[in-house]
Amino acid sequence: MISRTQALAACVAFLTTSILGGCAVNPVTGKKQISLISAQQEVQLGQQHYAANQQQQGGQYTIDPALQNYVSQVGQKLARVSDRPQLPYEFVVLNNSVPNAWALPGGKIAINRGLLVLLDDEAELAAVLSHEIVHAAARHSATAMSQQQLLGAGLAIVGAATQNSGYADLIASGTQLGGAAYIARYSRDNELESDQYGMKYMAAAGYDPQGAVRLQRKFVELSKGQQSGGLEALFASHPPSQSRVSANIKHSQSLPKGGISNRAAYQKAIAQLKRDTDAYQNYDDAVAAANNKNFDAALTLVRKAQKQQAKEAAFFALEGDLLSQQKHYKNARQAYDRAIQKNPNLFSYWLKRGMTQIKLKNYSSAKGDLSRSLRYLDSAYAHFYLGEVYEKQGDRQNAYEHYQTAAEAGGEIGTMAQTRIKAIVNKG
Known part of the structure; x- marks a missing residue:
């Protein structure tokens, strides 16, 4: 007896091949996957909703502009070695205490200051950013949206804006008023794929892939015993597990040894945040x-x-x-x-x-x-x-x-x- 998930997957596969006449090729893995959204539409979606998503989530962190430049430089270094270096990648730090990071279609990526203070070095930052780059490069959002369209659920929309009226509901909730965010909920396979190829990008850019192993270990520890605090948003979209740690260790064995961690440079970059x-x-x-x-x-x-x-x-x-x-x-x-x-x-x-x-x-x-x-x-x-x-x-x-x-x-x-x-x- 097949599960509901398997039945839905079979339904999607049938509809795609029978009605729409085929699948697209994942630019990262080379595998076939559902895509009702063109690469051009992806870029347009990202450009259209990037600013609005930032507005809804606290806006850009402005106290230390040098931190914005630093994160962008690390992100662009990784983007250049990705499987879709031609995408118009952008990287911003958001003024949000919730430890989280996300990617919109077309390479529009954000990381919250609340996550930056949990990281120890540049390799761990590279692990976060490369993971998000893979989501964009592998067209994971396009696949998620396409699946929902085929199942009659419309686009994968998170963060729509209806709050109760009155000042009590406006307290510190400006990040939730108006608009809709095109941020997909990724599948377990998408997450593992982003871990694996993100580590590949890290190594290609000269970073120590062990940064991704340390990052996942850190998240597993933080998730234990509900001590995650404000980490619910991060763990909802990027669930940590010992199996992901093990998979990252396995992937690291096939990659070049060594690489930079740049702890001193990272600690200098986030010094204002720590102060x-x-x-x-x-x-x-x-x-x-x-x-x-x-x-x-x-x-x-x-x-x-x-x-x-x-x-x-x-x-x-x-x-x-x-x-x-x-x-x-x-x-x-x-x-x-x-x-x-x-x-x-x-x-x-x-x-x-x-x-x-x-x-x-x-x-x-x-x-x-x-x-x-x-x-x-x-x-x-x-x-x-x-x-x-x-x-x-x-x-x-x-x-x-x-x-x-x-x-x-x-x-x-x-x-x-x-x-x-x-x-x-x-x-x-």
């Missing part, structure tokens, strides 16, 4: 306190973080969230002002300040802020509150159009927009 460890821990603790509605404790913690690292815009944005929750809107606006001064390129700061401007009845300023947020991410929240601004200014046509856009997002914000649409229609 700011306590500041980010206080910030994360403030977020946890806010989620438990301990707003006074959260304010104390985030203000402590501000003193420890005054350049971090996220610390001031969180203060704005907390003050808004307590209806101290003038002070909240000032906190958002400081966040925007420090990093004007994140949609959520403009969005939240715009929402605060509405509370203060500064409708022209609110319109400017909300419109500015849309430059960075087209979110349902910005459209809803723009609808509110236009409605208060007596411009029902523009209000209707923005509410209509917000309604298409569904969820609670969509329901709220539908309610406002009905009210406008009833007024004639």
Whole structure:
């Protein structure tokens, strides 16, 4: 008796060969695999959604630009020896405490600062980046999307944006407002494939493949006994196991011995992150306190973080969230002002300040802020509150159009927009 997974795989294979007339060739392994998405479409998907994904996950880490350059240089070194060096690879560090890394189709790759601080050397960083490069080079996302299309599930979309309304749900959740992320959930075979060929890329680029062995051992240890803490996202998409450690050890035996680890260079590159460890821990603790509605404790913690690292815009944005929750809107606006001064390129700061401007009845300023947020991410929240601004200014046509856009997002914000649409229609 075959399993449900085997039945689905057989169904997919049948549909692919019988209806669509064949499979594509995996550029890395040379094996046949499902692909309803062309290589050109992959590149377009990655380019289209890369910036939006960054916006939803904290934006780029800006405190130490040299770290961005360092990670990009390591990534490009690996990309040049990949099986698809012609892809438009990009590598960014995201300002996110969750230890994770991901790849979009077409070679758009990100790694969170929360993962960088868990690594010991450049070889381990190369292991992470080469793994993600293989996902892009081997067209794993295209295969996952194609399978879901054949099974009637549509594209593999993660991170869609519907949150509950109100400031309580906006606290530190700007990374979750609006848009959708084209980040596939990879199969076990995809993960093993990315480990194997990622180690090959590491060796070709001059790195010690043992970095991949150490990395997987580290992840296995961190996953034991639920001590993973904030590692759930990483382990959900890249599940560690002793079998992966064993497979990496086996792969390493067929690769050249030696290679660089560059521990000193890596430790120098992440030195600012390490110096700011306590500041980010206080910030994360403030977020946890806010989620438990301990707003006074959260304010104390985030203000402590501000003193420890005054350049971090996220610390001031969180203060704005907390003050808004307590209806101290003038002070909240000032906190958002400081966040925007420090990093004007994140949609959520403009969005939240715009929402605060509405509370203060500064409708022209609110319109400017909300419109500015849309430059960075087209979110349902910005459209809803723009609808509110236009409605208060007596411009029902523009209000209707923005509410209509917000309604298409569904969820609670969509329901709220539908309610406002009905009210406008009833007024004639």
